[in-house]
Amino acid sequence: MTKATEPTVWRKASRSSSTGGDCVEVADLANAIGIRDSKNPNAGHLELAPAAVRELVRRIKAGDLDL
Structure with missing residues (x-):
């Protein structure tokens, strides 16, 4: 994990x-x-909980999202 000083x-x-x-x-x-x-x-970024990222990846792999 990234510390504030790193x-x-x-x-x-x-x-x-x-x-x-x-x-x-x-x-x-x-x-x-x-x-x-x-x-x-420089436009910014999204911050997602690790569980949300795992679910997103699972849904992409399963073809649930039209990407």
């Missing part, structure tokens, strides 16, 4: 497209998972 380390999600710039970055924040658009990192 810089946030963002990494490109492993399933993000390597072409076309459609990339999502994720970071382990103090009590949440950060998600942001790598094309526009």
